[in-house]
Amino acid sequence: MVSILTGFIGLAVAAVILVLVRRDKLHVNHALGWVLVAAGFALMGFAPGVFDSLAGILGIHYPPTLALTIAIAILTVKILAMDIERSRNEVRTQRLIQKMAILESELSALHRRSEPSGESPPEKPTSIDT
Amino acid sequence: MTMQHAHDQAALPFNGVVIIPALNESNNVGAVVREILDHTSLPVVVIDDASTDDTAARARLAGAEVIRLPLQLGAWGATQTGLRYAQARGYDIAITMDADGQHEASHLAELMQPVITGKADVAIGACTARGSRMRRIAWSMMKRSSGLSIEDITSGFRVYNASAISELARRRATLLEYQDIGVLLLLLSKGARIVDVEVAMPPRIGSGSRVFHSWRTVAYYMMYTLLLGLSKRNPRQAY
Numbered sequence: 001m002v003s004i005l006t007g008f009i010g011l012a013v014a015a016v017i018l019v020l021v022r023r024d025k026l027h028v029n030h031a032l033g034w035v036l037v038a039a040g041f042a043l044m045g046f047a048p049g050v051f052d053s054l055a056g057i058l059g060i061h062y063p064p065t066l067a068l069t070i071a072i073a074i075l076t077v078k079i080l081a082m083d084i085e086r087s088r089n090e091v092r093t094q095r096l097i098q099k100m101a102i103l104e105s106e107l108s109a110l111h112r113r114s115e116p117s118g119e120s121p122p123e124k125p126t127s128i129d130t
Numbered sequence: 131m132t133m134q135h136a137h138d139q140a141a142l143p144f145n146g147v148v149i150i151p152a153l154n155e156s157n158n159v160g161a162v163v164r165e166i167l168d169h170t171s172l173p174v175v176v177i178d179d180a181s182t183d184d185t186a187a188r189a190r191l192a193g194a195e196v197i198r199l200p201l202q203l204g205a206w207g208a209t210q211t212g213l214r215y216a217q218a219r220g221y222d223i224a225i226t227m228d229a230d231g232q233h234e235a236s237h238l239a240e241l242m243q244p245v246i247t248g249k250a251d252v253a254i255g256a257c258t259a260r261g262s263r264m265r266r267i268a269w270s271m272m273k274r275s276s277g278l279s280i281e282d283i284t285s286g287f288r289v290y291n292a293s294a295i296s297e298l299a300r301r302r303a304t305l306l307e308y309q310d311i312g313v314l315l316l317l318l319s320k321g322a323r324i325v326d327v328e329v330a331m332p333p334r335i336g337s338g339s340r341v342f343h344s345w346r347t348v349a350y351y352m353m354y355t356l357l358l359g360l361s362k363r364n365p366r367q368a369y
Contacts, residue, residue: 098211
């Protein structure tokens, strides 16, 4: 009974992912990983024998341990990958903020210079790498 | 700008800028900027780290150019903004100073000397006498974990030459939170010559250190710094 439930969870996850991609709520490259997770669930539910024999080959007496270990390992890798991506995004945001602030100060300096007489020619714009 | 300063500017053999990161320093920033402008003809740029007071207005009134960050990036994020500005504007020397009056403009010439003469790429105004007991413990742990032999690792009173500016303006330096271990190890990994220049530092005028003010931030800072120091030890091999 439990294994059938697991299988249906897998199918439900797969369905939710398809809906999310369809509605543009989830990037396709993230969806790929989640589809694999759903497939894993379905496999565990509908073909528990696969896990049992794999556990037997690896010498694990209690097959669910194998499933849980694999799940924890995958989750750890996934979360680490998310933090790596978050770090990259932080760098991007920070550099954009810096660039924006520099350009804004330049813009207001130009305004100040042009306000009183309007004579002073604008300086060469600052070029900043992102 | 006075005639004397105009003359100084023309005579200067380099193109320098003073960068001051500031967060809620409206009480001090004006005096700090004026003191620098009294001692040198270098332009002063204050990077306002999204202050909630009138730091930006006071700095501008005192004669500084102000870059206002729309979101708070921390002391290093603000300093890097200044360095990116310096690079974009083609300055070949950047001096960083704190906005709390801890760094005296009278030491500027002395601190710039090794960089201007090409003896060093980076000069750090060191004041090892200023440390509280906690700060000294922190310094010794930081030195031990990172293998750095610089006297005053946390000092924000520094002079960078063009190559150091360009290294620190890079994306790689953006992820750092503080200007000490990470910045110094990055510079060393690129072969930068860093020297200490002993300077006296008076106590801060107003607010305390942005790091050493609560146990929680100190604990985070120490863990952060130790991990960074350990992971980037022997910088020549790390990059």
